Amino acid sequence: MNYAFRKMLFAATVAISSAPNIASADGGSISIAVAENPQQLDPMRSANAPDILLHGQLYARLLHRDSTGTLSPGLAESWTISEDGKTYVFTLRDAVFADGSPITAEDVVFSLDRTLNHPESAYPAPLSAIESLEAKDAKTVSIALKSPNAPFLGNLEVFNASIVSKTDVEARGEEEAFAKPLSSGAFMVDSWDRNSSIQLVKNPKYYRDGAPNLDSVEYRIVEDANTRVSLLKAGEVNAVEGVPYANIAELRDAGFEVPLEASTKTQIILMNHDNPPFDDVRVRQAAVMALDRVAIAKAVTQGLVTEVANSSLPGALNFHSQDDAALPYDPAQAKALLEDAGAVGAEVTIIQVSGSQVSQQIALLTQALWSQVGLNAKIEQLDSAAFRTRRKTERDDWHAAPAWYYNETLDPDLAVRWAVCGTCGSNAFHTGYRNETVDTLTEEALSETDVAKRAKLYAEIQQISTNEVVHIPLYYPPFTNAYASDVEGLFMTPAFQWTLEEAKRK
Known part of the structure; x- marks a missing residue:
């Protein structure tokens, strides 16, 4: 069973072009009731589902996978691959962190090296083919592989290939830097109550023109599934993660969307x-x-x-x-x-x-x-x-x-x-x-x-x-998320990411 997965999402195409110009911002906010409490905003240190939901919003990567599943340029605007398939050279676009500092090749090397070699890295596997990393100049990164690697480009879009600021992490120290990280992605952390909610706000310096549409997003942590459903029905949240199967029919009858989204779960x-x-x-x-x-x-x-x-x-x-x-x-x-x-x-x-x-x-x-x-x-x-x-x-x-x-x-x-x-x-x-x-x-x-x-x-x-x-x-289960009628363009991709860059309030 693949839930039309191959037709819906994750087309294995790579378009080497400029970053897409998406719809201009419409503003507004969305509140999502999620099932588990995030523990770690450092993408190197965690492979836990509630953390991954946030890593995808807070950090950009060399490549970008949009809501259709298409793999396209991200922080890297172009790249070349050697004839033997073992050397990739990436040219970075002009992009900045949320504080306005430039995203450089040194940041890319620092970020990928942390995930690959840090003794506390939770999930180095996506980058395990890398032999060496080199910042050839401020905008050029060379990555040498141990051998040809079929999935390598796609792996550079995985959550823990996220690009963080070398200067910021070294200046503040890892603990402080990732308590409220310097964003390279579509959203920034506004506040974080570790037991109840995390508030994200739009990163106005995000490199993708017009993204995100939303001004803010709230992740409300509600471990009990029935409580999440009640909050949606009461209008206190706009979307909920993990609706119990027993509640799907009643929510649909009440006008909520429960589309049973394609997954690789x-x-x-x-x-x-x-x-x-x-x-x-x-x-x-x-x-x-x-x-x-x-x-x-x-x-x-x-x-x-x-x-x-x-x-x-x-x-x-x-x-x-x-x-x-x-x-x-x-x-x-x-x-x-x-x-x-x-x-x-x-x-x-x-x-x-x-x-x-x-x-x-x-x-x-x-x-x-x-x-x-x-x-x-x-x-x-x-x-x-x-x-x-x-x-x-x-x-x-x-x-x-x-x-x-x-x-x-x-x-x-x-x-x-x-x-x-x-x-x-x-x-x-x-x-x-x-x-x-x-x-x-x-x-x-x-x-x-x-x-x-x-x-x-x-x-x-x-x-x-x-x-x-x-x-x-x-x-093999689908995602059983539910959505209020006032939300447009929000769903969960098979890569376990909310499409918050394109989502908006009606």
């Missing part, structure tokens, strides 16, 4: 490979085969999604193989696998985000179905910040967790590096899964320019990681 259950019993592949396979994933998808989505995921990799991606199906629903075989592994009666802890109806429903259904084959699960609810901390750092204190992730582009490289590669910086989505063959194939696929050979490599990666059950794939 994959709904999964993470398993902790570092903690028994899921360190045993037989137990992981049993955990999959105990779950009626079709019934789970229908129950959680109110019948709106009926096709289950056939792997942990998003179904909308290029080279996604339909031939490698996840293990089938087979409770009898699940019991046999648990008996063979000596894991009948094993106690496991499922952690889930409080306030998320999807997470709660998946946890409850999983608990019930696992109990039928001999896995005894308890559920522990955590707020979003505690959930992320527990999942990443407290490795001996959880076994499974309903979760989701998305891919920034149609190319599968980043999804593979985030979700299944054990040596690519994210520890296979914090599961501890490790397979040397998968890691080697990941690097081979990155530099392979032959389309057929790349497809074969990704099919092998998908087959291995699915059979070894890196995670339990459930289904």
Whole structure:
């Protein structure tokens, strides 16, 4: 299932031209109720969804992806690529930070180097092909790659390829600089109450003529989904993230738009490979085969999604193989696998985000179905910040967790590096899964320019990681955001960004 993704968005085209001149500003403000509290405005230090929603608004990148999905010049107005595909030379346009200081090649080198090499970088994978960075002069950046890299240009538009001010970060220090960052993007931070809201205002010095239309944007943090819906119905916000499936019909009947937007999301259950019993592949396979994933998808989505995921990799991606199906629903075989592994009666802890109806429903259904084959699960609810901390750092204190992730582009490289590669910086989505063959194939696929050979490599990666059950794939969900009728041009792209540069109030 791809929700018309390939037709709608992310056309893999690159137009080398001047920045587009979009509609002149109309003013006004928009308030969006979002599900999770942002923690970090430094694009190098976080790959968490609530932070990514802000990084895309606060920072510009060398390339720009618009609301149609087209990849076009951003801070770089043009570029050349060497014949061997290993050297890219970018020429920067005349652009400035929000304080009026010029955006230079030194800023680009500083920003990309932080993401690639800083010891606290959360997600260096998009830039991992880079061998060296050089500011040849104030407006020219040369990037040398280790080998030809098929998705490289698209990766330069990913959130943590954001360009920050070298002078500002070094002058104020990282902590202060990113508490209220100097913007290179369409919006600036006006105020930030870390527990309730973050207020953005228009950056009048943004390089794209006429953008953004809006004067200000409020992100209101409301973890409870029902409360978000109530705020929309009461007219207190203009849009909400993550409407529960059970509320979609009533909102549509009341005149709100709930378009079920195309996404590259994959709904999964993470398993902790570092903690028994899921360190045993037989137990992981049993955990999959105990779950009626079709019934789970229908129950959680109110019948709106009926096709289950056939792997942990998003179904909308290029080279996604339909031939490698996840293990089938087979409770009898699940019991046999648990008996063979000596894991009948094993106690496991499922952690889930409080306030998320999807997470709660998946946890409850999983608990019930696992109990039928001999896995005894308890559920522990955590707020979003505690959930992320527990999942990443407290490795001996959880076994499974309903979760989701998305891919920034149609190319599968980043999804593979985030979700299944054990040596690519994210520890296979914090599961501890490790397979040397998968890691080697990941690097081979990155530099392979032959389309057929790349497809074969990704099919092998998908087959291995699915059979070894890196995670339990459930289904491929759309975005379930809702919008008031007084908002125009606002939606969420598959790259998990609000189209706030083009949005306006009617």
